[in-house]
Amino acid sequence: GLGTSDYVAQLSIQIKTNLYAKTESGAAESCDDFTDLDLSHCFIGTTLYVRLLLYTRSNLDCGRELNHHRLSSQPLFNLSRPTTFVIHGYRPTGAPPIWIDHIVHLLAEQEDMNVIVVDWNRGAANLNYFTAVANTRQAAYNLTSFIMTMQEEGASLSSVHLIGVSLGAHLAGFVGANLKGRIGRITGLDPAGPMFTGATPEDRLDPTDAMFVDVLHTDMNSFGLRGAHGHIDYYANGGADQPGCPKTIFAGKSYFVCDHQRSVFLFLCALNRTCSLTGYPCTSYSDFLDGRCLQCEAFKPAPCPVLGYDVSRWRDALLRLGQTKVYFSTTATLPYRSESDALYRVDMVTWNQYLRWGVVYIRLHSGRNYTEARVDHKLIRLEQYTSTRLLAQFDEDLQPVQKISMRISTGNVIGPRYKIRLLRIRLTPLERPDRPLMCRYDIIMEENMEVAFRPLPCSARL
Missing domain, CATH: 3.40.50.1820 (Alpha/Beta hydrolase fold, catalytic domain)
Incomplete structure (x- = not known):
């Protein structure tokens, strides 16, 4: 430290x-x-x-x-x-x-x-x-x-x-x-x-x-x-x-x-x-x-x-x-948190057949650069039609966000990898309200495997 x-x-x-x-x-x-x-x-x-x-x-x-x-x-x-x-x-x-x-x-x-x-x-x-x-x-x-x-x-x-x-x-x-x-x-x-x-x-x-x-x-x-x-x-x-x-x-x-x-x-x-x-x-x-x-x-x-x-x-x-x-929240070293950090609220609705618990990793990509947030303060419950809200803090405020990648780590290392369906996901930039919200609908992913997608404008139904 x-x-x-x-x-x-x-x-x-x-x-x-x-x-x-x-x-x-x-x-x-x-x-x-x-x-x-x-x-x-x-x-x-x-x-x-x-x-x-x-x-x-x-x-x-x-x-x-x-x-x-x-x-x-x-x-x-x-x-x-x-x-x-x-x-x-x-x-x-x-x-x-x-x-x-x-x-x-x-x-x-x-x-x-x-x-x-x-x-x-x-x-x-x-x-x-x-x-x-x-x-x-x-x-x-x-x-x-x-x-x-x-x-x-x-x-x-x-x-x-x-x-x-x-x-x-x-x-x-x-x-x-x-x-x-x-x-x-x-x-x-x-x-x-x-x-x-x-x-x-x-x-x-x-x-x-x-x-x-x-x-x-x-x-x-x-x-x-x-x-x-x-x-x-x-x-x-x-x-x-x-x-x-x-x-x-x-x-x-x-x-x-x-x-x-x-x-x-x-x-x-x-x-x-x-x-x-x-x-x-x-x-x-x-x-x-x-x-x-x-x-x-x-x-x-x-x-x-x-x-x-x-x-x-x-x-x-x-x-x-x-x-x-x-x-x-802060980082471990100076400047602890700065204007170059980015704080997002993440709202997602999951639909999966079997109850899973996991840690969420989210990456924001801009060109060849990316920044990652790990939401691990507790295991997140993923089950049929579950609405989950998370706070994701990134060390860099990359713009424009051209791609989002996501992984849900469940710790399952043996047996089949279960599928998790994201009915919708929304990322709201908290400290820059002038920026548009980023959404995506209906994504199929497997536990412990990263999936990438391009963000879309959010519709009124979110």
Whole structure:
């Protein structure tokens, strides 16, 4: 799978390594860096100390530590700009998060803002996770006090955005609750599960903590929190196991952290606009994979919600709808999903004499090129006059589609190959509604054997 070092190497951002910046007078001035601890600190234990590192477009590569009380003494800190706080989670080794520089740069690209990295490494770096959990409350009071000072000096709470990762998502929630839910937005990236499973809304992130709360889930069956905890909850690949992440403990550290970290990498990819992560409202991931939840009527004239920074197109609808769950699938590696992918809903009606169960493979051909989708999240039931709906995701958006080939693998390797009759099949391009639907009628195929056909325009009876 894609390791964290591979991911960072692939991000198309040039992060400068200067430890010094030039002031207007030309003199060198040292930068304030994220606290770097090691395992010895984690063994001994750390005492909570919160540092706030300010980055703006004029000092993207050189953080400035803010005084918690004298904000007017910081010329770079313009309270008329929106302010985004980035809050990391539990740091069992004490090392700085590898994604900090990347998220600072990408946020600054979205709009002219203050980006403040909340460095509570002294408090999060501890081999005792329970101590770090306890420290989130105190760190939240510290940050709450700072935001109240901002408000007193003219900042608007509605322009404040907290982005919390893992344990940092709950810390953000506590800050929001302290401020009576009046801050503009909280984004939770795979909120921590251990010690928060079964907690009341007062003891974890929940939708009342901000005017708008969006949450991304990637590891609900381990380090992440199950359930829905925002106005909108995005579930990547169902919110649990992520493609490309190790499935066995023999992979070492990556086995434990890969799924959990994927939330950060997906969000970075969305900020960088190299990923197109569209979420479809649905009650479950299984229903999503079955193609039952691919309509976004509630958001019209806007399209389906997309993971990322700008939520203005869907915000009012989501606040009206209440808590909304949306699902999307990704590939194993960058860019996870892009504009070059293609998502189709496949509707087919089968007629065969004997009940068969199988996995469906579909290929789209354009000239000598083809792209394949494998629908294997469950065995599909094929029997007399059965209507089946599937979701097929292709890595390439080939156009024009000149030929479609299809195979139904039943696992039958001995005995006769049974025939399967497709009375009709229809492919609907989901993300490009301007394109015509593709159909074909009355196809005879054998199990485990590929059949090819040219698509036809769909008639009104479909």
